[in-house]
Amino acid sequence: MLQLVLFNVTNGLIIGSFYVLMALGVAMILNLSNVINFAHGNFLALGGYFAFIMIPYTGFWIALIVAPLLVALLGYIIEQLMVRRVYSRDPVYSLLLTFGLSFIIQDLCRYFWGPNGLPLTVPDSLSQALSSDLFFITGYRVFMMTIVVVSVVGLFSFLRYTRMGIRIRAGTLDLDTVAALGINVRLLRTFNFAVGIYLAGLAGVLAGGQIGLNPNMGDDLLLPAFIAIIVGGVGSLTGTLLGGLLIGVASALTTVVYPSAQDAVIYVIMALVLLIRPRGLMGEEGMFT
Amino acid sequence: MSVTTTTTTKLRQPRPALPEWTMPAVIWVVLLSAPLWLSLVGGYTALASHVVVMALVAMALNFLLGFTGVMSFGHAAYFGLGAYGTGLTLRYLSDSTWFAMLNGILLGGIAGTLLGTLICRRRGVYFAMVTIAFGQIFYYIAYRWDSFTGGYDGLRGFSRQPLGIGPWTIDIQGNGTLFYYFVLAVFAVCVALMAFLLRSPFGRTLIAIRENQRRAQFLGIAVDKHIWLSFSISCFFASTAGALYALLNNFADPTALNYTISGVIVIMVVMGGMRNFWGPLVGAAIYVVLQDYISSMTQNWMSFIGLLFVMVVMFFPSGILGMLKRRATT
Numbered sequence: 285m286l287q288l289v290l291f292n293v294t295n296g297l298i299i300g301s302f303y304v305l306m307a308l309g310v311a312m313i314l315n316l317s318n319v320i321n322f323a324h325g326n327f328l329a330l331g332g333y334f335a336f337i338m339i340p341y342t343g344f345w346i347a348l349i350v351a352p353l354l355v356a357l358l359g360y361i362i363e364q365l366m367v368r369r370v371y372s373r374d375p376v377y378s379l380l381l382t383f384g385l386s387f388i389i390q391d392l393c394r395y396f397w398g399p400n401g402l403p404l405t406v407p408d409s410l411s412q413a414l415s416s417d418l419f420f421i422t423g424y425r426v427f428m429m430t431i432v433v434v435s436v437v438g439l440f441s442f443l444r445y446t447r448m449g450i451r452i453r454a455g456t457l458d459l460d461t462v463a464a465l466g467i468n469v470r471l472l473r474t475f476n477f478a479v480g481i482y483l484a485g486l487a488g489v490l491a492g493g494q495i496g497l498n499p500n501m502g503d504d505l506l507l508p509a510f511i512a513i514i515v516g517g518v519g520s521l522t523g524t525l526l527g528g529l530l531i532g533v534a535s536a537l538t539t540v541v542y543p544s545a546q547d548a549v550i551y552v553i554m555a556l557v558l559l560i561r562p563r564g565l566m567g568e569e570g571m572f573t
Numbered sequence: 574m575s576v577t578t579t580t581t582t583k584l585r586q587p588r589p590a591l592p593e594w595t596m597p598a599v600i601w602v603v604l605l606s607a608p609l610w611l612s613l614v615g616g617y618t619a620l621a622s623h624v625v626v627m628a629l630v631a632m633a634l635n636f637l638l639g640f641t642g643v644m645s646f647g648h649a650a651y652f653g654l655g656a657y658g659t660g661l662t663l664r665y666l667s668d669s670t671w672f673a674m675l676n677g678i679l680l681g682g683i684a685g686t687l688l689g690t691l692i693c694r695r696r697g698v699y700f701a702m703v704t705i706a707f708g709q710i711f712y713y714i715a716y717r718w719d720s721f722t723g724g725y726d727g728l729r730g731f732s733r734q735p736l737g738i739g740p741w742t743i744d745i746q747g748n749g750t751l752f753y754y755f756v757l758a759v760f761a762v763c764v765a766l767m768a769f770l771l772r773s774p775f776g777r778t779l780i781a782i783r784e785n786q787r788r789a790q791f792l793g794i795a796v797d798k799h800i801w802l803s804f805s806i807s808c809f810f811a812s813t814a815g816a817l818y819a820l821l822n823n824f825a826d827p828t829a830l831n832y833t834i835s836g837v838i839v840i841m842v843v844m845g846g847m848r849n850f851w852g853p854l855v856g857a858a859i860y861v862v863l864q865d866y867i868s869s870m871t872q873n874w875m876s877f878i879g880l881l882f883v884m885v886v887m888f889f890p891s892g893i894l895g896m897l898k899r900r901a902t903t
Binding site: 314318319320322366369370373375376377379380381383384385386387388390391392394395507510511513514518544547548551554555558559562 | 638644646691692694695697698699701702703705706707709710713714717718832836839840843847873875876878879880881882883885886887890
């Protein structure tokens, strides 16, 4: 029993860490630019596919570094060409725009790489189980968690200690004042968008190694990412982090008791949070409502 | 002096304004006569019924989006619930089309009303996000509970039954044209109700909330309650459309509940023209016909639909009727 619970908690943390990477990207873009990026899951899939193309030539390690950067570059181009133009408009337009982009990217992935799943090869050194008792803790899973932890810590220290990061945080609180202080808000938003997309690309490479690649792999992560943001509290990245881990572990533990409710439980959590504490676990009163 | 006045009057010569009833008159003539000319332009009656059904759900959304200023991205849920409610009743409970429709409408409407109490705690983009998330619940239920709902393959094994009205029966089962007129009649009732609501003091209050929520609040309007009511009403109309959708296809599938359809409903509204009462009808007609055409031409229809979304947002943000209106006034 203990092993079963441990097994599911591990699974929950793994899936939760994907939710976190995804949700942090969505939340950064949402907080600063008020844009819900529907195409985030498709950028994630692109990260996986870019790595898939690169691995035969460069090996896994370089792909892990370069593929997310390429996705971020693509995100930058799309932001410059399209998303930037809808920032000042009614939010319905940014939603529709990213929605359309999500259709296009998904269809292109299907066109180029086929509708079926593809495996992403992971180095042998990572794919063994660490011990026979805890067979479910493979090297790759430990590695994945490490990368997620490193990137989350990296992101938070970037936001806390660098000038750019402080500007981004200030911008989420009051963009007008930030602009009035002479900071190039346009550049700030572009950079912020690219960072968010980078996180999606990174999550895509990692997820590809774990569950394989398919054109809609990001769609299943998009909704949980939204829920993580709502549960954690809009405007708070720490909240998003906690929210993602919470729903990941909660849905994995539900699998032990009642497997068919594993999707439902995260919605129950969201409903409870909205009922009892509408601003979310870490959200601040009166902000962002 | 006299010269300048003549030139200004010449320049300002206003185009003779069309009377206000022109638009509805044209629309109703087109809709009522559709079965007569549709086959001449390569259409078919079921396509026309599909357009009217989607127009109804888009107008239901526009009640919320265009006239209350609140963005729901989860209307597929209530649309789909209407469809499932109708289909499940016909399959398991009764062979009365009326009863089935009633059940579908109540299922979607009541679900929307109840969830609305939670959803209306958020505003702006976050309102949209919560509607998407809650909308997905029903998708997962329909998808997982396959012994009851047919799961991934959708709910089959039912068909619309002839309608009984007093001593008469109308054979909407076999006769597609009669069914089209039945759909149109339901559409007309719903549209009349929506127009009535929007002209009432209640509807004016909604528009006031759309224009300036904070000011409406200062005037003593219970903003939260009004948004919730508007959301519930909109869900009831959306589930009515869903009920018709199930009858149209004799089929209810889980993708009708998915947020993709919510996005499609929103694009219909925006493409036709938000804030314009008839806009969603135009948007729905264009979307349904275009999708029918493109998906018969190419497998990659998703790219084209996605491109349509992008084009509408980038180049036609005020929608077709919005553009026509602007051209008429300037």
